[in-house]
Amino acid sequence: MYLRHTTVRKNGKTHTYWRLVRSVRVGRKVHQETVACLGELNAAGRVRARALAAQILGRPIQGELFGEPGLIPDTVEVRVIGVRVERGRRFGDVWLGWQLWQALGLDGLLERLVPLGEEEVPWAAMAAVLVLARLAEPSSELHIAEDWFRQTALDDLLGIPVEKVNDDRLYRALDRLLPHKAALERHLRERLGNLFGLDYELLLYDVTSTYFEGEAKANRLARRGHSRDSRPECKQVCIGLVVTTGGMPLGYEVFACNRNDVTTVEEMVKAVEAKYGRAQRIWVMDRGMVSEENLEFLRSSGRRYIVGTPRSDLRHFERHLLDGPWSAIREGLEVKLCPSPDGRETFILCRSADRGEKEKAIRERFAGRILEGIRRLQRRLRRARKLASAADVSRQIGRLLERNRRASGLFDIRVREAPERPSGLAVTWRRRKAWAAWAELSEGCYLLRSNVADWPPEDLWRAYIQLTHAEAALRITKSDLDLRPVWHQRAERVEAHILVCFLAYVLWKTLERWQSEAGLGDSPRTLLDELRRIQSTDVVLPTTDGRELYLRCVVRPDKAQAALLDRLGLCLPERVRPPRLLAQM
Numbered sequence: 001m002y003l004r005h006t007t008v009r010k011n012g013k014t015h016t017y018w019r020l021v022r023s024v025r026v027g028r029k030v031h032q033e034t035v036a037c038l039g040e041l042n043a044a045g046r047v048r049a050r051a052l053a054a055q056i057l058g059r060p061i062q063g064e065l066f067g068e069p070g071l072i073p074d075t076v077e078v079r080v081i082g083v084r085v086e087r088g089r090r091f092g093d094v095w096l097g098w099q100l101w102q103a104l105g106l107d108g109l110l111e112r113l114v115p116l117g118e119e120e121v122p123w124a125a126m127a128a129v130l131v132l133a134r135l136a137e138p139s140s141e142l143h144i145a146e147d148w149f150r151q152t153a154l155d156d157l158l159g160i161p162v163e164k165v166n167d168d169r170l171y172r173a174l175d176r177l178l179p180h181k182a183a184l185e186r187h188l189r190e191r192l193g194n195l196f197g198l199d200y201e202l203l204l205y206d207v208t209s210t211y212f213e214g215e216a217k218a219n220r221l222a223r224r225g226h227s228r229d230s231r232p233e234c235k236q237v238c239i240g241l242v243v244t245t246g247g248m249p250l251g252y253e254v255f256a257c258n259r260n261d262v263t264t265v266e267e268m269v270k271a272v273e274a275k276y277g278r279a280q281r282i283w284v285m286d287r288g289m290v291s292e293e294n295l296e297f298l299r300s301s302g303r304r305y306i307v308g309t310p311r312s313d314l315r316h317f318e319r320h321l322l323d324g325p326w327s328a329i330r331e332g333l334e335v336k337l338c339p340s341p342d343g344r345e346t347f348i349l350c351r352s353a354d355r356g357e358k359e360k361a362i363r364e365r366f367a368g369r370i371l372e373g374i375r376r377l378q379r380r381l382r383r384a385r386k387l388a389s390a391a392d393v394s395r396q397i398g399r400l401l402e403r404n405r406r407a408s409g410l411f412d413i414r415v416r417e418a419p420e421r422p423s424g425l426a427v428t429w430r431r432r433k434a435w436a437a438w439a440e441l442s443e444g445c446y447l448l449r450s451n452v453a454d455w456p457p458e459d460l461w462r463a464y465i466q467l468t469h470a471e472a473a474l475r476i477t478k479s480d481l482d483l484r485p486v487w488h489q490r491a492e493r494v495e496a497h498i499l500v501c502f503l504a505y506v507l508w509k510t511l512e513r514w515q516s517e518a519g520l521g522d523s524p525r526t527l528l529d530e531l532r533r534i535q536s537t538d539v540v541l542p543t544t545d546g547r548e549l550y551l552r553c554v555v556r557p558d559k560a561q562a563a564l565l566d567r568l569g570l571c572l573p574e575r576v577r578p579p580r581l582l583a584q585m
Contacts (some may be wrong), residue, residue: 053569356444
């Protein structure tokens with residue numbers, strides 16, 4: 001990565017705006033991709049960034065991790081020919097992760113929840129290793145123990161010797177961490193709320209699944225069901241995640257995968273209320289969670305909701321689609337309120353021009369495939385030299401329509417007898433004009449329902465569209481943090497693995513929010529990948545009296561890395577261990 005700047009004259013003043021860019025190869029060409037817009041990088045901006053860092057970290061920025069003990073003389077004579085560098089290790093990404101871990105108070109919380117006993121390594125520190133590894137380089141416990149930990153500077157940051165980190169200790173750390181899931185969720189809710197001023201009035205709920213490698217016979221929740229990962233042959237569990245606006249996590253629950261998403265709603269709502277009490281929250285869920293039983297459960301106890309509805313419900317509002325007036329939220333997006341007959345709910349009709357164009361293109365593509373399939377079938381029947389089976393032809397038509405369901409209702413396809421042909425059959429078709437007219441009218445439209453009576457339609461729509469943050473949270477957890485696949489077989493280890501991924505996602509979102517407020521976009525992975533190139537290393541200085549002076553230093557960041565750290569208001573330590581003067585071996 002490197003810096004680019006643009007000079008702009010405005011009101012007689014010259015402004016220099018900086019961008020952090022990287023080169024990306026696409027085929028044979030190399031393009032410049034903007035990683036972050038750094039603004040003017042002036043003194044005022046640096047002051048704001050440092051203030052933000054101080055707020056997040058809750059302590060002054062330190063340039064040194066360890067103070068000097070004062071046992072090393074100020075000057076020593078060095079044999080230059082013997083100077084060398086040893087033990088280069090990843091520092092920047094794990095150091096930043098450790099800063100986030102401390103900023104959220106997870107170090108102190110786990111020290112209280114899992115007090116130090118007779119073990120050689122505190123369980124709180126081992127839990128930090130698991131979560132920081134999941135954030136920086138998601139991998140198995142075996143990989144952490146055999147490769148990853150020794151390649152990082154975490155032994156210096158956490159005070160854990162490399163030889164003490166093994167897969168058995170990491171597995172036992174999972175077992176120690178899991179019983180404190182509820183306490184961790186309550187702590188993070190309070191800490192994140194205070195740190196970023198979060199509003200817990202609007203809660204977004206969504207469900208995903210993750211699959212197992214192996215039979216998972218010891219896991220009572222592992223079942224086969226609908227796979228969101230295109231792995232129906234594998235056993236799975238479902239994870240229900242609750243987040244606030246912006247995607248900040250509040251809590252999660254694990255369910256058996258043979259349960260329908262609809263059946264998890266009541267259990268999840270009660271679990272959240274058991275942890276945080278009853279309040280005037282508004283639950284936002286997509287149409288996959290909607291059933292009349294769930295809505296009655298929410299209404300009966302005074303809970304409020306905004307939910308999506310099945311597309312088939314649009315048929316009941318055909319008159320409203322034709323009539324006006326509509327309220328414009330922005331160009332190409334309109335909404336309209338439609339009260340329910342009993343007055344207990346409000347339906348919100350939404351119409352998006354962009355979505356309409358997309359759905360039209362999809363329909364036309366599938367319709368074209370169906371037409372081409374019908375024509376190929378007609379040609380085969382004309383050229384056939386022997387009688388064909390009407391049942392076989394009907395099955396071929398059924399498979400064609402099944403593969404192209406988005407336009408299957410547009411065609412009325414019939415198989416008739418044709419004695420004049422050797423095949424004895426012919427296929428005819430016609431377009432259903434009523435279906436085509438309804439498709440054209442309803443494309444780009446969708447329907448919401450809510451029992452929130454005092455909000456305008458624009459606010460109801462904006463609240464529902466926040467569900468994209470819940471979907472993004474599940475996508476990040478599964479892809480960037482490698483929640484899937486699950487290799488653990490025991491139920492408790494599986495739930496502990498999900499908890500580690502949840503905590504890593506909390507660090508991810510904290511860093512993302514920090515980046516965003518510092519004007520660095522919202523790509524934590526890009527930032528972590530860049531900072532991981534900053535290493536700590538041992539500078540070995542042989543002295544003239546036969547001894548060696550060891551200085552464990554942090555390599556100075558290059559210009560681009562320094563700009564990122566400056567924008568975040570962070571200052572790298574210069575050393576990670578006091579100097580050591582050892583006898584020559």
